[in-house]
Amino acid sequence: KQEVTQIPAALSVPEGENLVLNCSFTDSAIYNLQWFRQDPGKGLTSLLLIQSSQREQTSGRLNASLDKSSGRSTLYIAASQPGDSATYLCAVDGDTGFQKLVFGTGTRLLVSP
Amino acid sequence: DADVTQTPRNRITKTGKRIMLECSQTKGHDRMYWYRQDPGLGLQLIYYSFDVKDINKGEISDGYSVSRQAQAKFSLSLESAIPNQTALYFCATSEGLGQYFGPGTRLLVL
Numbered sequence: 314k315q316e317v318t319q320i321p322a323a324l325s326v327p328e329g330e331n332l333v334l335n336c337s338f339t340d341s342a343i344y345n346l347q348w349f350r351q352d353p354g355k356g357l358t359s360l361l362l363i364q365s366s367q368r369e370q371t372s373g374r375l376n377a378s379l380d381k382s383s384g385r386s387t388l389y390i391a392a393s394q395p396g397d398s399a400t401y402l403c404a405v406d407g408d409t410g411f412q413k414l415v416f417g418t419g420t421r422l423l424v425s426p
Numbered sequence: 427d428a429d430v431t432q433t434p435r436n437r438i439t440k441t442g443k444r445i446m447l448e449c450s451q452t453k454g455h456d457r458m459y460w461y462r463q464d465p466g467l468g469l470q471l472i473y474y475s476f477d478v479k480d481i482n483k484g485e486i487s488d489g490y491s492v493s494r495q496a497q498a499k500f501s502l503s504l505e506s507a508i509p510n511q512t513a514l515y516f517c518a519t520s521e522g523l524g525q526y527f528g529p530g531t532r533l534l535v536l
């Protein structure tokens with residue numbers, strides 16, 4: 314059974330810092346991996362999706378990498394801002410491609426002005 | 427207007443009551459999903475549907491049922507609510523790559 318772990322569970326940084334969030338998964342046979350952002354009282358917003366054949370994806374100040382063989386993904390946030398404060402979730406889709414996502418427990422990020 | 431909507435947004439009910447959570451989408455996606463999220467835990471898949479005639483159980487389907495009334499509508503029912511079903515419930519849709527989530531329904535079962 315696929316298990317997804319995110320470290321750290323919580324992170325507090327001053328504005329402007331670059332930071333890395335980690336996601337690990339136990340079964341390397343994945344179809345893709347998604348990073349989401351969750352704000353209190355709101356749904357999940359998809360940030361980046363990396364397909365199994367890809368090594369990384371970039372969107373603005375965000376960069377996500379994927380190493381399937383080691384079962385790891387990282388989300389890099391450059392020049393963090395208070396508006397980046399949220400919970401970040403990673404989720405993996407098994408190799409069926411049916412989008413039956415298995416989620417990690419998330420990293421709660423607080424960026425202070 | 428939001429692409430994926432959920433009603434109600436908040437609900438308080440009592441043990442033993444039947445309750446229905448509704449999800450509608452305007453994205454035209456065939457695939458729809460129901461998840462629950464408990465504090466400090468990730469989302470867990472309850473049910474999913476790939477089209478109107480296709481319903482599948484997820485990891486934690488016991489105590490829940492679903493109905494796919496149309497391509498755009500997917501409802502989740504708790505036939506007899508119990509306190510450990512208190513959680514945040516999310517609906518999601520997919521076209522096959524990536525998922526799009528609704529705002530969630532916060533359910534409290536007393």
